[in-house]
Amino acid sequence: MTLSVALRHRLSPAFALEVAFDAPPGVTALFGRSGAGKSSILRAVAGLIRPDEGRITVDGAPVFDSAAGIDLPPHRRRFGLVFQEPRLFPHLSVARNLRYGRRALGLPAAPAREAEIVEMLGIGALLSRRPSGLSGGEAARVAIGRALLTEPRLLMLDEPFASLDAARREEILPYLERLRDHAGLPILFVSHALPEVARLAARIVVLGDGHVLRAGPAAEMLADPEAAELLGPREAGAVLTGTVGATAEDGLTEVHLPGGTLHLPGVTAGEGARIPVRIAASDVILALEPPRGLSALNMLRCRVASLHRGKGPGVMVGLTCGPDALLARVTARSAEAMGLAEGLEVTAIVKSVAIGPADLGGG
Numbered sequence: 001m002t003l004s005v006a007l008r009h010r011l012s013p014a015f016a017l018e019v020a021f022d023a024p025p026g027v028t029a030l031f032g033r034s035g036a037g038k039s040s041i042l043r044a045v046a047g048l049i050r051p052d053e054g055r056i057t058v059d060g061a062p063v064f065d066s067a068a069g070i071d072l073p074p075h076r077r078r079f080g081l082v083f084q085e086p087r088l089f090p091h092l093s094v095a096r097n098l099r100y101g102r103r104a105l106g107l108p109a110a111p112a113r114e115a116e117i118v119e120m121l122g123i124g125a126l127l128s129r130r131p132s133g134l135s136g137g138e139a140a141r142v143a144i145g146r147a148l149l150t151e152p153r154l155l156m157l158d159e160p161f162a163s164l165d166a167a168r169r170e171e172i173l174p175y176l177e178r179l180r181d182h183a184g185l186p187i188l189f190v191s192h193a194l195p196e197v198a199r200l201a202a203r204i205v206v207l208g209d210g211h212v213l214r215a216g217p218a219a220e221m222l223a224d225p226e227a228a229e230l231l232g233p234r235e236a237g238a239v240l241t242g243t244v245g246a247t248a249e250d251g252l253t254e255v256h257l258p259g260g261t262l263h264l265p266g267v268t269a270g271e272g273a274r275i276p277v278r279i280a281a282s283d284v285i286l287a288l289e290p291p292r293g294l295s296a297l298n299m300l301r302c303r304v305a306s307l308h309r310g311k312g313p314g315v316m317v318g319l320t321c322g323p324d325a326l327l328a329r330v331t332a333r334s335a336e337a338m339g340l341a342e343g344l345e346v347t348a349i350v351k352s353v354a355i356g357p358a359d360l361g362g363g
């Protein structure tokens with residue numbers, strides 16, 4: 001199932017949306033600064049605002065088509081929307097909250113499906129509790145479960161963890177990975193946290209001032225020095241796929257990449273698993289020769305593929321390490337002193353401690 005969106009809508013004299021993008025099954029991240037128009041797009045797709053003109057289709061079938069006069073009401077679109085706040089009913093137990101959306105749509109009870117969703121989201125122990133006793137992460141999972149139980153054709157998550165601290169957000173990411181891998185639905189995921197987007201999304205749509213600034217496969221966008229400027233040079237970083245090796249007594253686990261081996265803390269996947277590893281561009285140091293007598297364990301032989309001079313003092317360097325792509329952020333002064341140029345062979349040095357659990361996929 002693929003969602004296609006093409007719409008124009010003036011929200012105020014100062015702000016208009018004009019966007020077009022596709023969302024196939026898997027996670028499509030809508031990424032952009034506050035006020036870029038992310039939530040308004042979700043509201044339009046959900047049928048909560050009526051665009052001035054455009055078409056919104058699922059596998060070619062319109063739920064909205066201004067030219068043809070089609071505008072299905074929200075409940076007939078069968079799209080699940082989870083807001084920033086979980087919006088659970090305080091007087092109902094978690095179990096009754098879960099069933100509420102289904103009942104409101106007149107769908108029959110589905111105990112087997114419910115058990116499956118409860119298991120996937122890890123909320124079995126919460127069923128008899130009231131929402132007031134839940135942590136933010138638990139409440140977010142219940143809200144996602146309630147939306148899933150309505151058998152949506154599409155799931156939209158509008159920064160469902162905006163109010164959670166970093167540790168709670170990290171806790172919930174594995175559940176979202178399971179949802180992504182097992183639900184088989186297109187998921188529109190609104191976020192302005194790049195590590196989360198890198199971990200979950202297959203596609204990224206970067207929004208600015210109501211427009212699509214750039215859209216494409218996540219792996220390509222995250223490794224592209226020019227796109228890094230739009231994603232935010234401080235947080236930008238490529239995602240590489242490695243194979244988990246042995247764990248040493250000091251807790252560092254080998255992760256083998258074509259360009260070399262990383263030794264990383266906090267790897268939970270078992271030996272032999274393939275896991276994504278996000279390496280922030282600002283955590284990579286470049287050297288012309290493999291350095292000796294250095295505390296960093298992680299060195300990858302790479303070649304400079306492209307250079308992008310940003311607005312500030314930084315240069316974003318695109319590197320290829322075998323079939324992998326990596327980004328490094330250096331100062332323009334260093335780039336010049338090193339004579340960085342396309343095709344030059346360099347060693348990329350990554351600090352182990354710079355890579356945290358949020359940067360590693362579950363495998």
Ligand SMILES: Nc1ncnc2c1ncn2[C@@H]1O[C@H](COP(=O)(O)OP(=O)(O)OP(=O)(O)O)[C@@H](O)[C@H]1O
Nearest residue numbers: 011012015032033034035036037038039040041192
């Ligand atoms: N009902 C409305 N009437 C007028 N202007 C609106 C309305 N809703 C949103 N806007 C404006 O549209 C712009 C986009 O808002 P929107 O909430 O879609 O952005 P966002 O990218 O989701 O931001 P955030 O990350 O802060 O949630 C903002 O300038 C906002 O003030």
